[in-house]
């Protein structure tokens with residue numbers, strides 16, 4: 001299994017519910033449990049500004065480069081602007097591109113980062129500066145390595161930026177399964193949106209996800225992007241669903257197994273995760289990597 005990761009993902013954004021330390025902790029967890037022995041780690045390079053410009057508007061990118069975001073734009077982003085923050089997110093976006101390439105070459109890859117699905121073409125919001133998955137879709141298309149993609153977004157929050165970016169693109173199938181009564185307030189339609197009630201648990205979640213997944217894979221994608229958010233977890237600070245550790249692992253196995261059976265390569269990004277206990281977030285993300293290794297071996 002190819003794992004994309006950089007120690008530089010630990011960006012200093014002050015005291016924040018988004019613990020950028022989680023990425024390194026996931027790697028350490030995998031090392032301690034022996035799973036890292038089955039992986040090779042790829043160090044990414046930052047996404048170029050030209051890569052970003054395939055998705056994001058020049059005005060927005062210029063504001064980020066020069067530190068010219070308005071106070072409203074910074075407030076909407078919900079992370080403080082700094083040159084280091086911008087570089088950190090540019091690197092993480094490069095990580096998703098690298099993981100997407102590795103998945104196309106080897107059938108599967110995991111990015112220990114990414115999943116910034118709230119970033120729109122012309123602005124960032126909700127801790128998401130660049131829409132890394134959209135940038136990776138366009139990078140691989142520009143390289144002629146991708147025609148159709150499916151984006152399976154299992155973060156507890158709706159993938160609003162991704163849905164808006166690909167709203168008029170018939171070759172990108174967007175699926176979002178999320179808590180209905182949660183951020184973002186306005187949810188631009190994905191191809192399939194599954195709006196779940198507060199407190200939805202493992203069984204209903206998996207029953208609702210399975211047929212939608214079949215439909216996404218039925219669109220004959222060349223690559224599936226799986227946003228394996230840890231925040232549908234019952235003890236998440238920003239989520240109101242009730243999945244257990246075991247339920248989240250079954251979700252991962254469902255998505256990864258379905259893609260493997262359909263012989264579609266998968267690239268995993270971690271997306272959100274804000275459990276009250278940071279170690280729970282780390283355990284959930286590490287379990288996703290383990291399930292990806294198992295699914296890849298079953299190919």
Ligand SMILES: [Zn+2]
Pocket residue numbers: 155156157229231271272273
């Ligand atoms: Zn989230």
